[in-house]
Amino acid sequence: MSEHILAAETKPWVKGTDRPFVRIKGITKMFGDLAAVKDVSLDIYRGELFCLLGGSGCGKSTLLRMLAGFETPTGGAIEIDGQDMTGVPANMRPTNMMFQSYALFPHMSVEKNVAYGLRREGVPKGEAMQRTADMLGLVKLDGFARRKPHQLSGGQQQRVALARALVKQPKLLLLDEPLGALDKKLREETQFELIRIQEELGVTFIVVTHDQEEAMTLSTRIGVMDAGRIVQVGEPREIYETPNSRFVADFIGSVNIFDGEVDVAAPDLMRVNTSEGPVMCEPVAGLTARQKLHIAVRPERIRLSRTPLEAANTMQGVVTEVAYMGNLSVYRVQLPNGQCLKVTAANGLHEDNPITWDETVHIGWSAAACRVLVK
Secondary structure, X not given: OOHHHOOHHHOHHHHOXXXXXXXXXXXXXXXOOEEEEEEEEEEEOOOOEEEEEOOOOOOHHHHHHHHHOOOOOOEEEEEXXXXXXXXXXXXXXXXXXXXOOOOOOOOOOHHHHHHHHHHHOOOOHHHHHXXXXXXXXHOXXXXXXXXXXXXXXXXXXXXXXHHHHHOOOOOXXXXXXXXXXXXXXXXXXXXXXXXXXXXHHOOXXXXXXXXXXXXXXXXXXXXXXXXXXXXXXXXXXXXXXXXXXXXXXXXXXXXXXXEEEEEEEOOOOEEEEEOOEEEEEOOOOOOOOOOEEEEEEOHHHOEEEOOOOOOOEEEEEEEEEEEEOOOXXXXXXXXXXXXXXXXXXEOOOOOOOOOOOOOEEEEEEOHHHOEXXXX
């Protein structure tokens, strides 16, 4: 259910007609004098793959543990599928949780690991074995039922943990950094497996991650957290293209940020004075002359050339670093005031004379490429 295959009519947060499946209302969690989560309110809809994204210590895992019932909120309330979870213990909630460590039983086979929760609940043996077999088929581990965890790769262990969490048929699956232990290539492959499984089952997933690329790949929507608060909620494209603050712009992907103040705000163009020179932006309602603000420009929105460019914004600088990434190259261009801008450009198939270190270059971008941020 990644954003690029999610049709508009299946977005209940846009339609506004569906009741939220998870409703978090003013949740706060104190540990002594420390507020780990501060007055968070959030609605998550049935069938979403929602990501809580933030750096270490921002409160995302604490919020997930309160949803699971492992932590008790200091204030506020949580509803799941219309039911108030206040006072409902973890084992009575319609949730299951998958931890980063996977926590597989090393002495048990894959099959017994997956079936463990069903046996504890007294599910008849025949039904338990059928559900276990079905789940192993879903995660593509049909032929691994008799193996022990140490005989599996990291990605296979991750799928066993996922099968064990899903076999109990929770309404809500909570995943705490589920792919953090995998190497980059395996993590990327497993992301799409998670999407496939979530779409096939229709279970609501809430994933905690610190990895921006992972959140952008997996999620229907992202909730960005900082210092215990949700600072922006939106679809991946919205979070990336229209961040609502300097923090979000800087946290999601690469960005160049200019600090400045409004010089002239005209109906069709706004001039902002920065230490790097004047920057021309599309006008923003409500801004006044000399108002301080930030301008965010993504590296892929900047053009790079040996010859002068025609654009609303043009500057000159010297290439100090070049990183060849295969499909694209990343350049760091130092401006006369010492500020370095990051520029990315697609690599041509047969480019004989690419721009390289120590060259003086021209860079340019449009007024529309600027995202004006007032906080």
